[in-house]
Structures are given as structure tokens and as C-alpha cells.
Amino acid sequence: MKLSYKKNKVLIMVVVVILLVFLLNVFQKEVRSLFYSFSAPIQKVLFRAGESTSDFFQGIVRLKTLKQELDELKIENQELLSQVVALENLKKENKSLRQALGLGLQEDFKLSSAQVVGRDISQDFILIDKGAQDNISKDMPVITEQRVLVGKISQVYENSSKAMLISHKESSFDVKIQKEEKDITGIVKGQGNSKVLLDFVPREENLSQGDIVVTSVFGGIFPKGLLVGRIKQIKKSDVEPFQQAEIEPFFHISQTNNLFIILEF
Amino acid sequence: MFKKILISIIVFYFLVLIQTSFLVHFTIFDAVPNIVLILVIIWNLLEKRKNYLGLINALIGGFFLDIFSVGFIGFYVLILVGLAIFIKLIFKRYVQIPFIDKI
Known part of the structure; x- marks a missing residue:
């Protein structure tokens, strides 16, 4: 009798937990939005503190170089x-x-500034302090002051948003490498863990280390001419029709305070 | 017990905030140290088998990790609770660590 009571208690607890998880997932946007709204001020302070502490220690470690x-x-x-x-x-x-x-000058983007408040623990996502209240919507590009591409908005909450970095595994977009003779086009794919790969560049094209990769107009996801990164290592094979290259992204989370969201382009 | 759970909630909440906002600047091979995971492992290793605060801590820590990540809510709860159960029921039954057993 005692054992069956204990068994029932465990069963009830399991059912309650499953129901709770189900409900939390149904209302996950609201739940997360609530947590982010009161955590954002603390996160902002922690983010700045982390940045200055890491700068201090990096200065000591890298003194020689x-x-x-x-x-x-x-x-x-x-x-x-x-x-x-x-x-x-x-x-x-x-x-x-x-x-x-008689042509007008090309207009720049309509921007909204934002600050990074945190990074997702599963990597390649950042949390910024602007949300639906500031007219932010899904898929808007996120850039830095220097027109470096950071990623795009993937989830919008009331006062904050999550941006998927270009290094995320699901991220891919069209790019070009500007050369004197002709531009080389390719596709940049995220590899996870802040790594980015340039792919689908025809083998006969002449890529070189240090080439600057910028966004192109073909994809339509991002405006053209945004800086992506610099070619670090080229991977070329005689059997493959396309060559690949590792890219060193210009964007680095620990070196960026202010970001801009492109509202219109 | 209620007081202990309340303290755990506050501690894990701030740990997750530190992890997502402060420690992102101190990456090791581009990975952020998961202090919540480390704390749950240490807690369950040091705690006596009959006590279950370690399991509750795993649940709380997992919940906050889920809130501050992108995936479905319950992912980190499953991982941490599973890990806590493994340490308590299997690891501590078959592996004896003299230093830990003395505590």
C-alpha cells in the first residue's frame, strides 16, 4: 500500500513536470520575453564588466605580440x-x-542602434536590447558601426531580440570578393563556434589569402557591400568543381558594444 | 528545504547571467565555460546519495539554461537531471572516490 502511494506520488510528479514543460514551450516566447525584460539591465552591466576585465588581461598576455x-x-x-x-x-x-x-545620391540604410546584452550558451546567437517595441522584426540584418555584418534577427521579444550570427550552422548567404579584373561570387556558410566558410567558388577563380569578402545583392537577405571577413585559408582540390576557403570574420563578440539593425534597405 | 530551493534559484539565475554575459569574453577554444553544468556535477558528486537537492539544482540550473538559449524549454533540464541521476544512481554506486566519500 505504502509502495503504491509512493509510486503514485512519483507518477503525479512526472506528469506535472511533463505538463509544465509542455506549457512552457507553448508560451515560450512570453516566458523568455518576461525573463529577458528584467534580466537585460543586469546583463548589460555584466557584459561591460566582462569586456573591460578581458581587455585588461588580454593586454597583459599579449604585451609581447x-x-x-x-x-x-x-x-x-x-x-x-x-x-x-x-x-x-x-x-x-x-x-x-x-x-x-540628374540622379539622386544613393540613400543609406534606415538604422536602429542596439547593444549586446548576452550571448546564447549554445553559441552563435546574441541577445540585444531592442525588440518589438522598437519596430524590430524577424530577418532584419544586424551590422556594426564599421558596416561589418553580424547576422540577422531570428527571434523578437517585447524589449529584446535574438540575432543569429553569420557563423551559425543554419546561416548561408551570397557574397562576392572584389577583384580588379572581375568579382568572384560564392556562398558563405556558418560552421558553428564563430567559424565561417566560403563555398561554391569555381575552382578556376583566383582566390588569395587576405581577400576581403563582402555581401552581394543576389541573395536578397542582406544589403550589398557589407563586410563579412578576410580569407584565411584556401582549400582547393583537383577533383572538386568548387573551391572553399576559411574566413576570419571581422565581427568578434568581445570587441563589439554597439550594433545597428537595418530597418530598411 | 524551501529556503534551500529559493537560494538555489537565486544562485543559478545569477550564474546563468554571468555565463551568458560576463564569461562570453573569456572563451576557451571559442567555447564559453558552462559553470552551471560544472556546479551541478560537483554538487551531485559531493552530496550523499539519499539527499535529492542535487536533482532539484539540476532542474533549476537546466531551466535557466533553457530560458537563456534558443532551443525548446526542457532540453538542458533533461541533460542536467539525467546527468544528476547518473551520478547519484550509477556512478556513486560503482565508483568510489576516497576524497569524496570522506566528505
Whole structure:
């Protein structure tokens, strides 16, 4: 008798837990939204604290390599400055030609700024502090101040949203590598754990290490010209019709405070 | 017991917040250390077999991990409770660790 009472008690508990899990999943958006709304202020503080602490320790650990890195960056900066001057001239020329042809200047995106408050424990998702109240909707692209592509909105809550990073396994979009002779097109696929792969680039195309990958207009998911990353390692095989390349994404979660959501493009 | 559960809820809530917001800056091979999982394992290893606060902690920790992740709610609860049951019923029955048994 005692045993059957104990058995019943366990059975009731199991049924209650199953029902609770079922209900939580039915109302998961509301439940998560509630938790995120009161956790966001604490998460913001923790995120900033983590960032400054990690910066401090990284500075100590990387003291030796910093000098070398600084020299490399100085050279790169000089190269980029010369490119900026050349581009400024082209911009002026473009502007005067547009005026002469009676065309308006290309409008930039309509943006909404947001801050990162956390990262999903299953990786490749970030939580930001803007949600349905700020007119954010699903699939909107997320970028940084430097027009670096971060990902797209995957879930919208009342005061916050989840953005799927470009490194997520379900993420894939069209890109191009700008070359002097002609642009090379391909598809960037997320590999999980902040890794990104460039795929479907015809074997005969001449990819090289350090090439910059930007979004292209073909996919329609993201606006064209957003920075994705730099080619790190090329994987080419004689039997495969396409070549692949590992990409080092420009976006890094620990180096980004402010993000922008593209509301219209 | 109620007081202990309440403390566990508060502790695990803040641990998950620390894990998702603070520790993301301290990755090891691009992975964030799962302190909730570590705490549940340690708790269940150190706790006596007849006590069941370790199981409740696994349930609470799993619930908060589920809330701050993308998948269905119940995924981490299943993993952590399963792990706690394994440690309590199987691991501690067949494996004896002198250091732990003395506690």
C-alpha cells in the first residue's frame, strides 16, 4: 500500500513536470520575453564588466605580440589612407557625374542602434536590447558601426531580440570578393563556434589569402557591400568543381558594444 | 528545504547571467565555460546519495539554461537531471572516490 502511494506520488510528479514543460514551450516566447525584460539591465552591466576585465588581461598576455601587431597595423593604415584618398576622389567624381545626369545620391540604410546584452550558451546567437517595441522584426540584418555584418534577427521579444550570427550552422548567404579584373561570387556558410566558410567558388577563380569578402545583392537577405571577413585559408582540390576557403570574420563578440539593425534597405 | 530551493534559484539565475554575459569574453577554444553544468556535477558528486537537492539544482540550473538559449524549454533540464541521476544512481554506486566519500 505504502509502495503504491509512493509510486503514485512519483507518477503525479512526472506528469506535472511533463505538463509544465509542455506549457512552457507553448508560451515560450512570453516566458523568455518576461525573463529577458528584467534580466537585460543586469546583463548589460555584466557584459561591460566582462569586456573591460578581458581587455585588461588580454593586454597583459599579449604585451609581447602587441608591438609587432602595432607595426603591421601602421603599415596597413598607411595603405588604407592612400586608398581612402583615391576613393574620395572617385566619390567626388561620382557625385558630379550623378548631378550632371540628374540622379539622386544613393540613400543609406534606415538604422536602429542596439547593444549586446548576452550571448546564447549554445553559441552563435546574441541577445540585444531592442525588440518589438522598437519596430524590430524577424530577418532584419544586424551590422556594426564599421558596416561589418553580424547576422540577422531570428527571434523578437517585447524589449529584446535574438540575432543569429553569420557563423551559425543554419546561416548561408551570397557574397562576392572584389577583384580588379572581375568579382568572384560564392556562398558563405556558418560552421558553428564563430567559424565561417566560403563555398561554391569555381575552382578556376583566383582566390588569395587576405581577400576581403563582402555581401552581394543576389541573395536578397542582406544589403550589398557589407563586410563579412578576410580569407584565411584556401582549400582547393583537383577533383572538386568548387573551391572553399576559411574566413576570419571581422565581427568578434568581445570587441563589439554597439550594433545597428537595418530597418530598411 | 524551501529556503534551500529559493537560494538555489537565486544562485543559478545569477550564474546563468554571468555565463551568458560576463564569461562570453573569456572563451576557451571559442567555447564559453558552462559553470552551471560544472556546479551541478560537483554538487551531485559531493552530496550523499539519499539527499535529492542535487536533482532539484539540476532542474533549476537546466531551466535557466533553457530560458537563456534558443532551443525548446526542457532540453538542458533533461541533460542536467539525467546527468544528476547518473551520478547519484550509477556512478556513486560503482565508483568510489576516497576524497569524496570522506566528505
